[in-house]
Amino acid sequence: MRFGPRHITSCLVLAQELHFGRAAQRLATTQPGLSRLVAELEAEVGAKLFRRTTRTVEVTEAGRAFLAECRIGLDHLERAVTLAQRTATGMTGVLRVAYMDFAINGRLPELVRAFSEVRPGIRLELSHVPSQLQREALLNDRIDVGFTLSVVENEHFESLLFDRDSYVALLPVTHPLSNARSLTLKDLAGEPFVLGSGGSWSAYREAFFAICHRRGFHPTVSQEASSSEGIFGLVAAGAGVSTYASCVRNVQRRGIVIRSLNDVPGTIATYATWMKPARSTSLEAFTTFLASVWGAAPSSSNTRLKS
Amino acid sequence: MRFGPRHITSCLVLAQELHFGRAAQRLATTQPGLSRLVAELEAEVGAKLFRRTTRTVEVTEAGRAFLAECRIGLDHLERAVTLAQRTATGMTGVLRVAYMDFAINGRLPELVRAFSEVRPGIRLELSHVPSQLQREALLNDRIDVGFTLSVVENEHFESLLFDRDSYVALLPVTHPLSNARSLTLKDLAGEPFVLGSGGSWSAYREAFFAICHRRGFHPTVSQEASSSEGIFGLVAAGAGVSTYASCVRNVQRRGIVIRSLNDVPGTIATYATWMKPARSTSLEAFTTFLASVWGAAPSSSNTRLKS
DNA sequence: GCATTTGATGCCAAAAATCGTATCAATCGA
């Protein structure tokens, strides 16, 4: 393709005017110049675009087809420029957000709604990625920001505390303890537990086991499930009791009762994490929104998940 | 827009290679040249498209958005070239065909099917235009070819005999004569006639009246209708008898019987007509197909509709 | 610290595109 936008726009104007002189005037050039330009384009395309005598100029069928398609192409190119500008200034863009269960069951949907009100041009692509895999996904530029349980301690990453949940107990409605208004973890010491399995749940399991150890018991695991929905289902089916973050109150699940655990002071923290030299303006807008408007505190060692 | 396809393709290659040296090699240019080209495009667009250090090159979010949109634009431009070529050679195109009732009820559908098999790239746009208006439509470039009863005698037009129909009689099934195997026009002399009205039918009426005059009578017009369907409906309802071209045998209409008219030697000729300096390659393809493959004879005075 | 890699910059010559003028040839109207 050895022709530029100049050739095309010239022909478009000529197709409107159907007169070399007037078209040249509108294009701020001379008639011979336009004549040569059209001839060049026709030679390049390999087809006559205009049928012209000394008295009339008309567009050929090939010319109509060519110019119609070219107009579409030019529109895309112009759109590309404004799109680049808007993306550079953060008005438009895409932000790939990864979340884990506690975030999506907790306040992440609320955050998404609030942010997309402030920045309606930025499209948020949410995907479920286990906490462990989010670090790699950030490094490989598959996501822009991730919501995880643990903080990635690295000079290349930056984190912000997003939310805190307390521990709650999940009981089958048929369970004797389901009538109690509140429980202690000690009350569940002898119960069979349903726990999350696989890499996604290892951090939560470790923290939970540590808490039990402090309370002087080691829980008996009766069933395991890889997803939150699996845990809820097994508890509802009476396979055992479980613990979860308090955000579980947001989800409805028939057959389960949720009870606070009064003797567990520890909280479950969720962090937003991203790579430090912010790669996109959308990410900058998101993190500043998170820090200022959302009012989250930057992560530091004393706010991290303890025991 | 002060940038051409060269800038865009260069950036597209660079976005693939993510290395100025290799990209420059693929583009058959030098690294400084590419560096300058990218800088020019960025200045023109008004946004950084690549984030680059001396060790790494990565595409910015704005760059991704820009290049993705540009690729669409370039694709359209390339497509425009091949489209123009194909249209110029007659492989692709649009042909606007106007028809009147006898053509569409006769062999025109057959012609359309045969032509679109030979030239599948040419789209046929059929529209119903009365014979009288087709001449003006051709002059105003609203149609490319028209099928009419009469031949336009003019140096700017060209015509080809497309089909010949004989006259037939239309009778209500309830009519006493509907049992006869064949009729003569004279048999219908005293019957009330349903005839076409308006400009669309004037040519047919004249020819029909002339035939009747030769048979020594003048038909009594009981009802008029502007469309073929109207005529069929009125005849079926018993409002009178009528005549029509023999192509009417192709259409099904309850309540009507069709009978040959043995004593009418004249035929109804349908002609294809177009403007002589063929404006489009599609039209040329169509007319050559019509003349050679379809086997129609060129119009001349001795083949025209008589009496 | 030093050599290597890599992108940015400056400079210059060659090539190409652009612009303007003059002119020609075809066509139309009177």
Add this chain to the structure above:
DNA sequence: TCGATTGATACGATTTTTGGCATCAAATGC
């Protein structure tokens, strides 16, 4: 037939783009 209009063509001057070379500055790896 003559004049006016209009697109094509030729030529030259100017500007812009391109290509190539040398060099610089920053980052990397040993």
